[in-house]
């Protein structure tokens with residue numbers, strides 16, 4: 001198209017936010033399965049799927065679109081996106097802001113997609129969705145089971161075109177594999193949150209940090225180099241040199257940082273001095289709490305003694321006067 005799809009459901013990627021499940025063919029496909037489909041300016045439905053859709057943007061999508069448009073993160077976010085929640089969690093993210101009465105993607109024209117080579121990941125999948133189950137839990141990559149499925153919506157005439165591919169060929173043509181690699185750790189963060197469910201709460205500060213780090217690399221870079229971040233975390237010089245100038249490296253670093261700070265995943269090292277400082281701080285809090293408890297106990301005991309004395313009773317044997 002103008003194709004668009006997007007990461008959906010647990011680990012299910014398809015296209016439009018309002019894709020009706022009845023349009024998903026009940027057949028598990030693999031990379032060798034065949035696909036009859038083609039989308040080109042000659043199809044009668046050309047750009048139909050670029051309207052009234054919900055396209056979630058991954059951090060890599062944001063980076064690529066910003067570069068393409070020559071915009072700062074702030075300018076891009078304000079002009080082309082609106083906030084959303086990711087995968088039915090409380091994790092904040094961005095979706096493309098639709099425009100006008102027709103609720104059109106901001107990048108669609110009658111001639112097609114104006115950002116085609118940098119179109120979002122969601123726009124690359126359609127009509128092949130991907131499901132990714134973590135039977136052994138989110139940490140267990142070995143037990144990951146991936147399969148593909150086909151979305152066949154009545155308005156999409158691409159299925160009537162004669163071109164045949166394998167799913168693997170289609171994915172390579174659409175540049176999906178590179179996107180999957182770039183999006184993998186971000187998606188893993190969202191899935192971690194999803195698997196924790198509502199029992200585990202995430203503080204507002206943690207949600208703000210997640211949003212900032214995954215949507216606004218300019219601000220995240222300032223956070224790394226201009227806050228006390230480097231007093232707390234030990235980061236080797238080579239990584240620092242890279243993330244100072246390389247946005248993709250910074251983005252991947254942000255995923256490690258978030259996995260570590262939000263979910264306790266290994267990867268980043270807190271400085272020895274900081275750990276000692278924290279332990280001392282906790283010890284001091286504990287000592288203070290103990291002191292307060294002792295004080296309260298003493299106050300209660302003297303109050304009890306005073307009341308007993310008033311009644312002419314002895315604290316050692318309160319029943320006898």
Ligand code: SF4
Nearest residue numbers: 002003050105113123
């Ligand atoms: S980014 Fe391009 S392909 Fe995706 S919905 Fe917009 S116009 Fe269509």
Ligand code: SF4
Nearest residue numbers: 039045047049156158
């Ligand atoms: S063929 Fe399908 S994917 Fe292509 S423009 Fe039409 S609706 Fe969109």
